[in-house]
Structures are given as structure tokens and as C-alpha cells.
Amino acid sequence: MNLFRFLPPLFLIAASVASAGTLAHFRTILGDLEVELYDQDKPVTVQNFIRYTQSGLYQATLIHRWAPGFVIQGGGFAAADLTNINAVFPLVTGFGTITNEFSVGRRYSNAYGTIAMAREGGKTNSATSQWFINLTNNAFLDDVDGGFTVFGRVVRGTNVLDRFNDLKVVNGVYTNGIYQYQREPPFSELPILQVSTNPSVFHLFITDITLLNAQVRSDRDGSREISWNSVSNLVQHVEFTTNLPPTWQTLASTNGTGGALKVVDADTADAQRFYRVRVDY
The missing domain is CATH 2.40.100.10 (Cyclophilin-like)
Incomplete structure (x- = not known):
């Protein structure tokens, strides 16, 4: 099953931050x-x-x-x-x-x-x-x-x-x-x-709860940094689209570590992009 978090549209504003919805991870016995x-x-x-x-x-x-x-x-x-x-x-x-x-x-x-x-x-x-x-x-x-x-x-x-x-x-x-x-x-x-x-x-039944917090931060040079708390031992894909309805393109794929990860989108050609983090379950 694919599970993803949408990030709201991000405009090229220096030091702006856009927050995604929240995914909570419950670890149980x-x-x-x-x-x-x-x-x-x-x-x-x-x-x-x-x-x-x-x-x-x-x-x-x-x-x-x-x-x-x-x-x-x-x-x-x-x-x-x-x-x-x-x-x-x-x-x-x-x-x-x-x-x-x-x-x-x-x-x-x-x-x-x-x-x-x-x-x-x-x-x-x-x-x-x-x-x-x-x-x-x-x-x-x-x-x-x-x-x-x-x-x-x-x-x-x-x-x-x-x-x-x-x-x-x-x-x-x-x-x-x-x-x-x-x-x-x-x-x-x-x-x-x-x-x-x-x-x-x-x-x-001892439980640990953590969060997958996805954020987008734009820099002064127009690049964007996408960061999130990854899900351990699963492949996560950072994807983007420039239009709605979306046509998703892969920016990067990486294995989750259970800790914070980030990916930089250096393409400054588009004034607006939508992002999501998708986890392969």
C-alpha cells in the first residue's frame, strides 16, 4: 500500500515554511x-x-x-x-x-x-x-x-x-x-x-509514538528543502507536481532510517510546486 502526505502549495518566498498533514507512527509489541x-x-x-x-x-x-x-x-x-x-x-x-x-x-x-x-x-x-x-x-x-x-x-x-x-x-x-x-x-x-x-x-503492550512531520522551506536562491521524519526500513519517495490535477514526478527516493531526512529541490524554473512524501508499505 502506498501512503503519502500532501504538502500545500509553496510560493517562492525566502525563508517560507509550508507544513503538511501529520502521520503518527505507533510502535507496539x-x-x-x-x-x-x-x-x-x-x-x-x-x-x-x-x-x-x-x-x-x-x-x-x-x-x-x-x-x-x-x-x-x-x-x-x-x-x-x-x-x-x-x-x-x-x-x-x-x-x-x-x-x-x-x-x-x-x-x-x-x-x-x-x-x-x-x-x-x-x-x-x-x-x-x-x-x-x-x-x-x-x-x-x-x-x-x-x-x-x-x-x-x-x-x-x-x-x-x-x-x-x-x-x-x-x-x-x-x-x-x-x-x-x-x-x-x-x-x-x-x-x-x-x-x-x-x-x-x-x-x-508498551507503545512508542512518533510523528512524520513534512515541511517545505524555500531558500533565497529559489531552491526548496523538503524535510520529514522518516519511517524506518521502508522506501520513501519525494514527489512533486506543477499542476492540478497532479501528475506526480519523482524528485528522490531513499530508505527510511526512523530519523529526520531531507531532500533539496534545486530546480528554480517553476514558481509554484506541490510536494508529497510517499511511503511504500
């Missing part, structure tokens, strides 16, 4: 998820999510809740102690609550594969750091206390989500390799990868 964020429709929610990500607060956090056939939930607790599964997992440092944006911009239902902000029961504007991904069509959440704000969707890694839904129960336990290790709330639905009364921390 089962595999990776790529989540497209709805920057334009849910700006407050997306910027809140980006703030936590860029601050490193979504590094080594737990998926602390697995409700089969409903949601997986994370972003609230840090896996600070990796020696004891029964350790106290501290809360992620919060930046305060945000305004609910369910009805702001385009309305997105809580459908399978969408990501939304969790919040306190009965409190519409109480979301902070916790998010959840819908494992099925949960449209009823659209009508609960003003609706749970959907701010993105999984565009790669639905096989990982399907693993949470591939449920068979044998002798009272799930046989898809995922189990619930029940501790005191809020860890009463804690997912682990081993059925045992004494699993290790290596069976926890």
Missing part, C-alpha cells in the same frame, strides 16, 4: 500502526496530541485497557519500571484539559480503526493525554455527552487491530495470544501476551 491525523478538522485535539508526542511523553507508555470488540486505550500511564509488572505505573504528565471538538469541522463517527480522545465520565471537556482506538463500529459514542472526538484513523496496521478482535475462548481464556491481566482499576483490563499468574513486563 504486535507490530506498527500508522495513524493519519485530522489536522484541519480537529486542530485543538491534533495539536494536543502532537504536543504530547513531541515532548516525548508518549514514549514507553502502556496500552492499559483492552475491551475486546470495543477499544484499546493508552496514553495515560508510563512504563517507568520495567522490572516488575505489578509496579506502580505513573500517570503521563498532563498539559491540562482541552475543548471537545466532536462537532467542530467535519464530523467523524467512532468507526472501526478511528482514534479518539478518552475523557472522564460525564465531563465533555475533560480530555488530556489518553486516547483510544475503536475495534469496531462504536457509533453510539457519537451521542455520549457531546460525542467523543475522533481525530484520526489507522491507515496501516489494521492487521494489528484485527489481532485484538480475533477472539476465541478456550477454557475461559482468549486464544489469540492476548490475555487480560486483572489488577486494580484502571488496570482491570490490562492486555498482556502471556497467560500466567506472574507474567513479566516484556509481555506488556
Whole structure:
């Protein structure tokens, strides 16, 4: 599957910057998820999510809740102690609550594969750091206390989500390799990868979240620098077009490192170009 990020039109203005949409990369013990964020429709929610990500607060956090056939939930607790599964997992440092944006911009239902902000029961504007991904069509959440704000969707890694839904129960336990290790709330639905009364921390669903931030910067000589956070071990193509509807041409192709990459477009003949970064999945 090809996944790409559009960059808005860039005019030849010295030191100008144009930002693309945002792609979030979730690394889990089962595999990776790529989540497209709805920057334009849910700006407050997306910027809140980006703030936590860029601050490193979504590094080594737990998926602390697995409700089969409903949601997986994370972003609230840090896996600070990796020696004891029964350790106290501290809360992620919060930046305060945000305004609910369910009805702001385009309305997105809580459908399978969408990501939304969790919040306190009965409190519409109480979301902070916790998010959840819908494992099925949960449209009823659209009508609960003003609706749970959907701010993105999984565009790669639905096989990982399907693993949470591939449920068979044998002798009272799930046989898809995922189990619930029940501790005191809020860890009463804690997912682990081993059925045992004494699993290790290596069976926890620890998640790291990073961003693919694409930008275009023009220099005084008319050249443009395209930069982005690459996806590791996959080929990324920087492409451009001078017209709409687009006819894409390849500027450069490179292997992703998981870190920041950049490409310079030295062609100054066109006064306006559209760019995109496309990843081969």
C-alpha cells in the first residue's frame, strides 16, 4: 500500500515554511500502526496530541485497557519500571484539559480503526493525554455527552487491530495470544501476551509514538528543502507536481532510517510546486 502526505502549495518566498498533514507512527509489541491525523478538522485535539508526542511523553507508555470488540486505550500511564509488572505505573504528565471538538469541522463517527480522545465520565471537556482506538463500529459514542472526538484513523496496521478482535475462548481464556491481566482499576483490563499468574513486563503492550512531520522551506536562491521524519526500513519517495490535477514526478527516493531526512529541490524554473512524501508499505 502506498501512503503519502500532501504538502500545500509553496510560493517562492525566502525563508517560507509550508507544513503538511501529520502521520503518527505507533510502535507496539504486535507490530506498527500508522495513524493519519485530522489536522484541519480537529486542530485543538491534533495539536494536543502532537504536543504530547513531541515532548516525548508518549514514549514507553502502556496500552492499559483492552475491551475486546470495543477499544484499546493508552496514553495515560508510563512504563517507568520495567522490572516488575505489578509496579506502580505513573500517570503521563498532563498539559491540562482541552475543548471537545466532536462537532467542530467535519464530523467523524467512532468507526472501526478511528482514534479518539478518552475523557472522564460525564465531563465533555475533560480530555488530556489518553486516547483510544475503536475495534469496531462504536457509533453510539457519537451521542455520549457531546460525542467523543475522533481525530484520526489507522491507515496501516489494521492487521494489528484485527489481532485484538480475533477472539476465541478456550477454557475461559482468549486464544489469540492476548490475555487480560486483572489488577486494580484502571488496570482491570490490562492486555498482556502471556497467560500466567506472574507474567513479566516484556509481555506488556508498551507503545512508542512518533510523528512524520513534512515541511517545505524555500531558500533565497529559489531552491526548496523538503524535510520529514522518516519511517524506518521502508522506501520513501519525494514527489512533486506543477499542476492540478497532479501528475506526480519523482524528485528522490531513499530508505527510511526512523530519523529526520531531507531532500533539496534545486530546480528554480517553476514558481509554484506541490510536494508529497510517499511511503511504500
